[in-house]
Amino acid sequence: MSEAQQAPGEPYLRISGLTKMFGPFAALKDISLEIFEGEFVCFLGPSGCGKTTLLRAIAGLDIQTTGTVEQAGCDISALPPAERDFGIVFQSYALFPNMSVAKNVAYGLENRKMSKADIRRRVNELLELVGLPEQGDKYPSQLSGGQQQRIALARAIAVSPGLLLLDEPLSALDAKVRVHLRHEVKSLQRRLGITTIMVTHDQEEALTMADRIVVMDHGKIEQIGTPLEIYREPGTSFVADFIGTMNFVPGSVRGPGRVSMGELELVCDTDGLADGAHVTIAVRPEDIVVQGVTAEDENVYPAQVCGLEFLGSFVRAELASEVTGESRLLADLSINLMRHQSIAEGDSLLVRVPKEHIRIYRGSVSHE
C-alpha cells in the first residue's frame, strides 16, 4: 500500500524463527517477519498474545530463546539493548521525574562529544517538533499525560535511532487525546521517515496508523497485511473475529462455489474446499444489503427484524429467518436508511448477502 512497503531491496529488520520460552510456556512460537525501511508496522493482538514479548526481543530487553534478529544487515540476536540501535517509548512514559523536560530530552545526547550549545539547540528543535516549545523548564509531573508522552517521544528520537519502538504508547491516555496523538505520531513518523514498530491492542489505532499490521494470537502471527487487507480479507477466523464486527454462521459446502446456511444456499468463493465440508460463513454487518433488493438477486432471503440496537451513527439490526434456522445475522443500517425505509422491529424485509463479502473458514469458530 505505502511506498515504503514497495521499496525494493533488503528488509531493514528481519526476524526469523523467533521463539521465546518462559519456563514451559511458549510466549512466541516460531515468529518470522520482515520490516522495511521507513515502514510503520503495528503488532496487534489481545493481551497475552506475545506482541510486547516480540517487541522486547527486538529491543534486546528480553532476549528470545531461539531465532535471529537482523537489523540493517547485522545479526543483533544476542546483543544487549545498549549495543543495538533503537529508541523506545513506553505506555508509562518512563520520564525521569526529577529532571526537567529539557534534561529528559537531552539525556541521550550527553557523552556524545556534542557541545552544550548544540545539545540545547537540538533539544529546542525536538520540543518544537513534538509541538511543545517553551516547555523545557517544566517537570514531567507538571504536564498532562499526552504532553508527557510527546516528551518521551522526543527523548527517544533525539539520538536519531534507526528504529523506533512504541509499546502501547497511547493506551494510558484519555480517548480524545489518544485520537489526536495518533495523527501526530503518524505524521511525525512520516516526516522523519523512521522505521517504526508499535505494539497495540487497539484495532482502531492499528488500522488508522499502520502501513502494515501484524495480527498475533497465542504467540503466533495470524496475518500480516495492510489495514485494508486485514479488514477486508481476514486470513483466519481469529483475525475476522478480532478486527471489527463479524457474523459467524455455521454451514457446509454444497459443491463448488456454494455453501448452505440452514436451508439457505449462498453463492460464494469456496476456495477449493471439499463438498460437504463443515465451514463457518463470515460476513460483516455493514456488508449486508437491505435496500433495493429484489427476489431475483443472488443470495437473497426474506427475514424479520427481531431487534434493533441504536449505536449512534447507525443501527444494528438482528435479522431472523425461517430459512436460516437458529442462525441470526446482524446488519448495520445507517440512520439515513432507517429514516428512508422506516424500519421497525417486527418488519419483514428482503436481505442480500453479497457474494464478494462472504468469507469461508474451515471448521467451526469458537469466539467469546
Add this chain to the structure above:
Amino acid sequence: MSRAAAEVLSAPIVKPKASRDDRMMRAFMGVIGVYLLVSLALPLYVMLSKSLEDHDGAFVGIANYIEYFSTPALAYSINNSLYIATVTTVITVVLAFTFAYALTRSCIPFKGLFKSITMIPILVPSLLPGIALVYLFGNQGLITGLLMGNSIYGPIGIVIAEVFFTLPHAIIIIITSLSIADSRLYEAAISLRASKLRIFFTVTIPGCRYGLISAAFVVFTLAITDFGAPKVIGGDFNVLATDIYKQVIGQQNFEMGAVVSVVLLIPAVLAFMVDRVVQRKQVALLSARAVPLEPQPKRGFDLVMLGYVVLVSIFLIGMLAVCQYAALVKFYPYDLSLGLHNYRFDVMDGGGWDAYYNSIKMALYTAFFGTIVVFSGAYLVEKGRGFRHGRAAFQFLAMMPMAVPGLVLGLAYIFFFNHPDNPLGFLYHTMAILVISTITHFYTVSHLTALTALKQLDAEFEAVASSLKQPFYKTFVRVTVPVCLPAILDISIYLFVNAMTTVSAVIFLYGPDTNLASVAVLNMDDAGDIAPAAAMGMMIFYTAAGVRVLHYFGSRWLERRTQAWRVR
C-alpha cells in the same frame, strides 16, 4: 506447545551477550554478596558446626544437645523464655491494637504527638526499661508497695520491660493494617443493620488480621531473643538469651553457647517464615479502589480512647522520666539532691565518655556505609538484567539477618573471626567488626525499605537509559538516588538509631578501645552503678532523639525542595 518445544531443541538457543553494564552490575553484586557471605552465612555455619564439637574441636554429633537438654537448669530456660514471650505477646498486641485503633478510628486530638511518643522505646537500649523498673519497684523503689509483696526481679519485671520495648513495633504494624480499611465495607454492614459489635468482629478484625498475626510474631521474636531486659531485671529467672551470655562470658563454655544459640534460632526462624507468608497476603488485601475510612466524632468513645492513649503515653514517658530522675539524683535513696554527679563516666568502670563517643562514631559509620551497601544491593537485585539465580541467591542472603537474633550473630562472629586460621581475624575487637555486625544485624529491614522504594520507580527507566546508550551508574546517580532519597534517609536513620541502642551482637565483639555506650549501660548496671547506667542510657536516648528530630526537619526541607517534581 510441543511444536514450540521441539523448535527450541532443534534451533540453537540464543545466549544473550552481557553488556558492559551487566558485567559491572554483576561484579558489584558479587562484592556485596561476598560481604553477606562473610558477615553472615559463614559465621552462622561455623557456629552450627561448633555446636556439634567438643572443647577440643572433635566432632561429637548431637552430644552437646543431649547434655543441654538433660541439664534441668538449662532446659528450664526454654520454658521460661516461652512463657515470657507468650505473655508479652498477648499483652503487647492487646495494648497496641487498642492504641492503633484509637489513632486510626477515633477523632482524638494530637494524633501525631501520641504516635511520636510511642516511638520512644525504639530510641533507647532495651536495658533502660529494666533500670526504670528497678527504681520504681526495686527493693527500695518509689512505688514498690504497689506490687503487694511480689518481686519485680523476675517474670513480672521482664514482661513489663518487654512490653515497653516491643510496643512501638506492634503499634506500627497494626496502624498500617488498620489504615487500609475500606469504608464501603462498613457502609454495607451498616446498611445491613449489623450491630456495632458484629461489625467489629466481622469487618474490623478480619480486615487487620494479617497485621495482628504479623505483630504477634514480631513481638514474640523480639521478646524471646531480647537480652537487655532479663539481664537487668531478671534476677534468678533464667531465659535462653541470658543463658548464652552466661555460658560464653561467664563460663567460657563456647560450645554450649552455640547449642543455646541454635535453640534460640528455631523460634526466630519460624516467626520469620510465618511473617513472610502473612506479609504477602496483606499486600493482596490492598485494593486500589478502596475508599479510605474517615472516622466520625463520637464524644463518649473519643474520650475513652483519649484517656487510654494518655495512660499509655504516661507509661512510656514515665519510664524515661524515672531513668532521668535516677540519673540526676545524687545517691538514691539516701541523698535525693540533684546534680550531674552520675555523668562523670570517666571515673567509673564501663568505658567512660569514650564509650559514648565510640557509639556515635560507630552509628555514623554504620549509617554511612550501611546505607550505601544496602541501597546498592537492593538496586542490583531489583534492577539487574538476567543473572536470575545470582539475584535470587542474593535476595535470600539479604532476608536472612531478620531471622538471626543479635546474640546469635555476635557469638557466631566470635567463632568465625576469632578463629586462629581466619585471615580476617585482625578485625576482632575493632571498630570495623562492630560496624559490620551492626549493618548485617539490621540488614533486612533496611533492604526491604530500599526495595519498596525501588519498586515504586518506573520499571522502564533502565530500559530507556540503555536504549539511549547511557551507562547504568549514570541513571543510578542522576535518577534512582535522587528519587529514592527519602527512603535512603529513612534507612540511614534506622541504622543510626539501632547502632546507638543495640547491645546484643556487639556485647561479644567490643574491645578495650572500642567500648560502646549501650555496652557501658550493661556493664555499669552489672557493677552496681545503676544511676550512671541510667545516665548513659539517657545520653543514648537524647542522641537518638536528636538525630530523629534532625531527620524530620531534613525530610521536610527535602520535600519542599523537590515538591516541584514529586507527584503527590
